Amino acid sequence: MMRLLSVGVLALGPISAEANGCYWTKVVVENNVKTVHKGFRDPLKRRGCRWNHDSGLRPPEAYALEVAILERLNEPRNASQCTGRYFPRLLRRHDNNLSFVQSYDGTNLLESPSTAQCSLSNEDLTRFATCAEALLEAAHVVHYDLKAKNTVISGDQLTAIDFDLATLDGRPSLTDLSDRRYRTRTRTAYGPALREARAARCALERRSAVLRDREVRGPTHVSARLRQRREAVEAARGRQRDFRRTSPASAGGAAAVEAARRSVVRA
Numbered sequence: 544m545m546r547l548l549s550v551g552v553l554a555l556g557p558i559s560a561e562a563n564g565c566y567w568t569k570v571v572v573e574n575n576v577k578t579v580h581k582g583f584r585d586p587l588k589r590r591g592c593r594w595n596h597d598s599g600l601r602p603p604e605a606y607a608l609e610v611a612i613l614e615r616l617n618e619p620r621n622a623s624q625c626t627g628r629y630f631p632r633l634l635r636r637h638d639n640n641l642s643f644v645q646s647y648d649g650t651n652l653l654e655s656p657s658t659a660q661c662s663l664s665n666e667d668l669t670r671f672a673t674c675a676e677a678l679l680e681a682a683h684v685v686h687y688d689l690k691a692k693n694t695v696i697s698g699d700q701l702t703a704i705d706f707d708l709a710t711l712d713g714r715p716s717l718t719d720l721s722d723r724r725y726r727t728r729t730r731t732a733y734g735p736a737l738r739e740a741r742a743a744r745c746a747l748e749r750r751s752a753v754l755r756d757r758e759v760r761g762p763t764h765v766s767a768r769l770r771q772r773r774e775a776v777e778a779a780r781g782r783q784r785d786f787r788r789t790s791p792a793s794a795g796g797a798a799a800v801e802a803a804r805r806s807v808v809r810a
Contacts, residue, residue, distance in 0.1 A: 565592030566605075566707075570647060577647035578634060581609075584641050597708055600715065605707065606641040608715075612706045613645065615682045625674035631704055648704070649697030652740050657748040659696050660741045668741060671701045672734035685710045689733040691740035 568581045583606040585592035594601045600608065613633040632646040652660060672689075679686055687708040695702050710716070 565589070565595065565602075579631070579645050579647050580642060581645065582640065582642035595707065598715070602641055606638075606643075608709070608711060609706045610636050610643055612684055612709055612711050613643070615684060615711065616678070618682070620678055620681050623677075625677060627700075629671070629675045629678055629701075629703055631702060648700070648702035649695040651693065651695050651704075652691040652737065652744070655696050657744040659698070661745040661748060663699060663701075663741065665738050665741070667699075668701075668737040669734045672737055675703045676733055683712045690736050694737060 565585045566581065566583050567586060568579055571578050571580055583602040585602075592602075595605050598605060598608075610633065613631065616630040617633055631648055634644040634646060636643040649655065675689070684706075686703065686706060687710075688705060689703060693703065693705040695704055
């Protein structure tokens with residue numbers, strides 16, 4: 544499966560493609576705007592990359608399918624109470640190189656800052672998942688890999704990406720690809736998957752915040768019993784020091800040491 548790679552800001556120009564499976568993606572800055580470039584030719588020309596191991600499609604077929612899906616999803620389509628954009632925008636296509644350019648819409652939910660996710664409610668995630676699935680159905684697109692890793696976030700805007708495991712107008716059919724592991728793929732409950740990912744990231748963020756607060760402020764609570772024990776130990780140490788200073792044995796010992804020192808000096 545293709546995934547957006549977490550690469551730094553790159554300048555447009557000759558850049559070595561970073562392989563991810565048999566396909567590749569890279570984030571490029573064009574005119575101060577990030578875009579995502581995706582290619583379907585294996586840079587290493589490996590024998591095992593003559594077809595997609597998930598869909599069973601060869602690179603030209605997989606490229607044509609994903610481009611057609613993005614073009615279909617970029618068409619204006621009405622859905623009840625679903626406004627805004629839910630899928631990447633197809634910016635350019637290069638049929639000779641089997642590559643295209645799409646909009647950069649953020650980082651996936653498993654890698655994005657948890658504060659961005661925690662600002663969204665479960666209702667927001669459910670609404671997005673419901674609208675995305677409704678728009679896919681209206682466009683006759685079936686996405687078989689809808690999950691948190693294939694959902695990106697930028698601010699409070701969510702976008703569903705990665706159409707490697709998808710069908711358009713029923714093609715390729717499950718029957719055609721039954722021997723290529725397609726049949727084992729089933730549509731997951733998109734909304735619950737997003738909510739589960741958000742709950743895990745927000746719980747981690749809360750634990751991290753508590754640890755950071757403890758490091759900054761130090762221990763904030765000491766039990767009464769522990770405090771009494773510490774005070775008793777300090778008092779006992781003080782009494783022991785006072786006893787050593789006032790003890791006759793200690794005084795006599797000090798006098799003997801002083802007398803011995805003086806005799807050595809006289810000699």
